[in-house]
Amino acid sequence: MTDTTTQRLRKGTRAWHEALEATGFATAMLAGTLPLDRYVGQLAAYRVVLRALETELAHTACPCVGSVWSPDLCKLPLVERDLRHFAGLGATPEPCPAAERFAAEIRRTAALEPRELLGYLYVLEGSTLGALFLLGYVTRAYRLTDGNGVSYYGSGDRARWAAFAERLDRALGEGGVQDRVLAAAERAYRHVALISAELSAGLNSEAAEPV
Template structure:
């Protein structure tokens, strides 16, 4: 991750009733498990879990992430100003992914249209951020594989998968208790689920643009 990466520092809204971060995290984890599994097992993203990952497969996965985060981060900043904890800073993903794609010689798509998660309240935002920050933890497994298999690292081609070094999950979790008003869990769950559903929509669009044999032919799960 580049130390000079821009970040959206959140605002300081009125204090909210404190909750137990561990309880909220468990409820969000349980409530999104099925959606999480569907995303991880999608044929566009599944190769990221294999030591047989090819550059073409990696490029395709990054292209989906770019479309997803570019669309989301076009609408996200105003909501981050309403987040009630000043100690947390969201690090934009799509500039890192764009540079990663440029590093590996990809042709960048034009435009940032696409599905975005449901954002109606600060509780919905909590659910969105839960998914985005939780996803950075996958870099602990994927980043070493990218280094071994494709020779990519935090300085070239794999910036996005090194975000976990920034301690984002720890700072988000620390702020969760103060940002969890009583009765808001259902809204947070709705935001988290809609975040996965938006990514599924981007994956479905990518899947429809490529013949099935080219998606599945080169990859065999271990």
């Protein structure tokens, strides 16, 4: 039996997913010792990436992309809401060069082969399911209440994911196109790993910051 596109993507990127779970950033988050500025830094990095990706997805004329992309997949407003909350607490993130490089690649991809944007979207939409698992760790570590600061981490939705996966499977039936989208998903994971590496620097000597 032939794997669907999403099954191929899940199997093909499993090693990347497991590697991200072992980063200093991820292990510190699970331990409740991730400094607040690193959490806010991740949100700021994702703002850069999501702004580029969602802009290109919304404006491309590629019918394949248009059949998969839906406005309900937008995450940029959620990240911006979280960042406004932390800005009110005086948390100002540092620039993330790795996020800027990812955004630049997204724009290049949109110009050259827009179907590959779906590989990036697969990774970032899937990450919200993992973020939903981490939601409790984040709210406890930074004493967040009433949903403040966790709009993005609380945005995972399995029904939305299932609908997205179904559209992706329908749109990418051709093996050659699936190969290109899988390669793009692997590039996306590499960029996310580089962002995580920047955010992991020096964590062994740091402790979580109270809010």
